[in-house]
Amino acid sequence: MDEVRNPFAPGAGTQPPELAGRQPILDQAKLTLGRAELGRHAKSFMLIGLRGVGKTVLLNRISQMAAERGFHVVLVEGVEDKKLPDLLLQPLRQLLLALDALGAVNEKVKRGLRVLKSFAKSVKVRVGEFEIGLGIDTQKGVGDSGDLESDLPELFIAIGEAAKARKTVAVLLIDELQYLSEVELSALIMAIHKVNQRGLPLVLIGAGLPQLVGQMGKSKSYAERLFDFPTVGPLAAKDAYTAIVEPISKEGEKIAKAAAEAIVTETQGYPYFLQVWGYESWNGAAKSPIRVKDVEAAKPKVLKSLDEGFFRVRFDRLTPSEKAYLRAMAELGAGPHRSGDVADILGVRVQSVAPTRNSLIKKGMIYSPAHGDTAFTVPLFDEFLKRQIAVHDKPRPRP
């Protein structure tokens, strides 16, 4: 069928043609934003889920919702080995400058800019790289101690007060939060805690892989009371069905019920897979309606697309021993698996592969759903690994 009109949208963070099954999360976002606007306690939350379930898409939607209400939004993404202040400084500067431009000179807004400048100085961003604006001085003694856990809260309070002075809400959206360090997470949690205590209109909505919950709890035990952690999982069968059928019918085309059901089964309801299967089935079908045989015929293209894109993204950056660890997990199936069983497959002792396991968790490839358990952060990753690496590294005979 006509590829130009293909409605499906596989890709990282790409808006799907039908955002199926996420109303409860959008409602929660609406509630949080609405309460923040009224100056009521607005609970920040973290979207938790595997790769490809639609977390980024949701953050983008929430960003849109907030912007439509006239709120001031900052949307950033955590990156391995990048520091939180580096991520936040420029966007927060823009936010404060936008608040500044909103009306007559306001002392709270100016103070926000000064605190940001102090903060920037203390995290050692060279002034040449980071110009706040003409005539802005630092706010001595605020946000400039060099200790992130006290500076970030002071900065957030200053921003919250500036937003309040302008009768708006500052909305901070942070994706891939699992890449933050323990100190950064701790500082972020404390900052939100302080902002909440003062009833300031600043909310944080984040997203991350399942390990984020444990990381936050480890940083600050009260994190679990401070935030909600809604799970973003695979879509329920009826929502997955809608995600396939609706976009096709909106294009004035059809898909046989059994064909749509076949896609739902193949994808197990995972949003990224739904998009790829929908996309390839549409392209491969000679004419509408798309039939089961079209879906079946699309499989090689689907796998090729996933193997070269979605599954590959972070895989190529792994070390040989990390790959071998993953391959051993795949040998055991979808998981979760006991760390001891993985070590057995590798023919080594658990302790000797613990560093490999840790670095894989840090890189966001696996997580620990329960003590001693290990699971993939990418759905169907075991099958990908088996396609990529025919045989797992045979354990060398022990002396």
Ligand SMILES: Nc1ncnc2c1ncn2[C@@H]1O[C@H](COP(=O)(O)OP(=O)(O)O)[C@@H](O)[C@H]1O
């Ligand atoms: N609710 C949904 N229904 C259908 N497709 C979706 C839905 N949410 C996301 N997608 C699709 O899934 C893919 C992955 O979304 P993304 O937000 O990048 O996931 P994540 O950030 O969790 O890795 C995208 O192609 C997107 O269009």
Ligand SMILES: [Mg+2]
């Ligand atoms: Mg994402």
